[in-house]
Amino acid sequence: MRIELSYYRYMIRMLVTGGLGFIGSNFVRLTLKERPEYEITVIDNMTYAGNPRTLDDIKDSITFVKADITDLEIIEKLVQDNDIIVHFAAESHNDNSLEDAWPFINTNIIGTFRILEAVKKYEKRLHHISTDEVYGDLELDDPNKFSEKTPYNPSSPYSSTKASSDLLVRAWVRSFGIKATISNCSNNYGPYQHVEKFIPRQITNILNNEKPKLYGSGENVRDWIHVDDHNSAVHLIIDKGKIGETYMIGANGEKSNKEVLSLILSFMNKKPGFYEHINDRKGHDLRYAIDATKLRTDLGWAPRYTNFEEGLKDTISWYENNRVWWEEDKKTTEIRYSKIEK
Numbered sequence: 143m144r145i146e147l148s149y150y151r152y153m154i155r156m157l158v159t160g161g162l163g164f165i166g167s168n169f170v171r172l173t174l175k176e177r178p179e180y181e182i183t184v185i186d187n188m189t190y191a192g193n194p195r196t197l198d199d200i201k202d203s204i205t206f207v208k209a210d211i212t213d214l215e216i217i218e219k220l221v222q223d224n225d226i227i228v229h230f231a232a233e234s235h236n237d238n239s240l241e242d243a244w245p246f247i248n249t250n251i252i253g254t255f256r257i258l259e260a261v262k263k264y265e266k267r268l269h270h271i272s273t274d275e276v277y278g279d280l281e282l283d284d285p286n287k288f289s290e291k292t293p294y295n296p297s298s299p300y301s302s303t304k305a306s307s308d309l310l311v312r313a314w315v316r317s318f319g320i321k322a323t324i325s326n327c328s329n330n331y332g333p334y335q336h337v338e339k340f341i342p343r344q345i346t347n348i349l350n351n352e353k354p355k356l357y358g359s360g361e362n363v364r365d366w367i368h369v370d371d372h373n374s375a376v377h378l379i380i381d382k383g384k385i386g387e388t389y390m391i392g393a394n395g396e397k398s399n400k401e402v403l404s405l406i407l408s409f410m411n412k413k414p415g416f417y418e419h420i421n422d423r424k425g426h427d428l429r430y431a432i433d434a435t436k437l438r439t440d441l442g443w444a445p446r447y448t449n450f451e452e453g454l455k456d457t458i459s460w461y462e463n464n465r466v467w468w469e470e471d472k473k474t475t476e477i478r479y480s481k482i483e484k
């Protein structure tokens with residue numbers, strides 16, 4: 143009886159929205175491994191990006207609720223029942239937002255609004271997950287990087303809905319005093335990433351003996367971070383972040399798409415020319431680069447995965463060893479791409 147009481151006093155109830163997706167599911171795994179004080183509930187409506195296999199092996203360690211974050215009644219109940227809400231759920235792919243922006247407006251803006259209203263009503267702690275794309279893009283030779291002070295200047299329907307959601311969070315902090323923090327992270331890589339995204343798409347193309355597809359010139363630069371480093375920073379912000387503040391998350395991982403592709407080709411024993419250039423993405427952001435000084439100095443964060451090449455090799459192995467996880471999504475994704483790519 144005594145053990146039971148102390149057990150329950152110790153537990154913190156954490157609601158993870160979008161916990162079946164790439165970053166959210168890795169967050170759940172990391173939390174189960176390193177933070178036994180959290181009791182986790184996931185809400186996810188299982189869009190095309192929520193693969194039911196993702197949490198299969200740990201389903202008994204969490205509570206899973208299949209529901210939409212725009213569902214007022216459910217979100218109110220779940221927020222009321224939890225202490226902390228970590229909000230990952232989003233429509234996350236730029237290319238899709240260029241074809242149909244509505245799901246982005248609905249989930250990223252209206253969904254975040256619903257969560258904010260519930261957080262305000264029940265006075266809960268919120269951490270909102272966002273992206274560096276809200277800041278627009280940089281020239282290749284710009285010595286500056288994105289920081290917490292960079293003005294918002296999103297380019298795509300996706301990034302503009304993420305920017306909208308960030309601004310809603312800021313307004314709810316200022317006007318209603320909700321206890322929220324925001325993080326804006328750069329491009330993540332690692333296991334369980336949907337095959338529509340750049341790195342998994344190229345790896346799985348090669349595994350299917352198809353040529354990788356490079357948009358436009360391939361000069362575009364992304365600032366890569368391992369998903370576990372993103373998530374360790376999120377935990378630190380939840381633990382020690384200042385309410386109302388924004389933290390940039392990045393690990394100095396700038397690489398052009400061409401550079402990343404040539405590493406993948408060489409690690410997978412393919413000739414350097416085994417790829418094709420295809421039409422460019424509309425409004426394609428040229429370069430992202432993060433200055434994470436505030437996170438490092440104020441909160442003492444440091445990334446664990448400092449060797450991108452090693453992280454990339456591990457990611458390639460993961461896709462080689464988990465064909466069952468991605469094969470079905472690969473077919474539907476490539477059909478989708480074939481309708482828009484030339």
Ligand code: NAD
Pocket residue numbers: 159160161162163164165166185186187188189190191192193209210211212229230231232233234235249253271272273274304326327328329330331336
């Ligand atoms: P993802 O597309 O892999 O996962 C999103 C998850 O949210 C899916 O499981 C999906 O089913 C769920 N979802 C979507 N709409 C929902 C709704 N209305 N109700 C409930 N669940 C819903 O995305 P990801 O790459 O894991 O991104 C997670 C978060 O991190 C997003 O907010 C994204 O903007 C942000 N982010 C991503 C990156 C990146 O590199 N992938 C970088 C920075 C920030």
Ligand code: TDX
Pocket residue numbers: 234235236237272273274275328329330338339340341343355356357358362363364399423
């Ligand atoms: O087949 C491809 N070929 C290609 O050259 C694909 C899918 C992408 N690209 C390019 C476009 C980008 O320059 O690779 C780069 C990365 O593309 P994505 O994986 O689609 O990511 P990006 O658009 O940079 O956005 C990602 O990082 C920020 C996530 O998808 C967002 O959710 C996050 O906010």
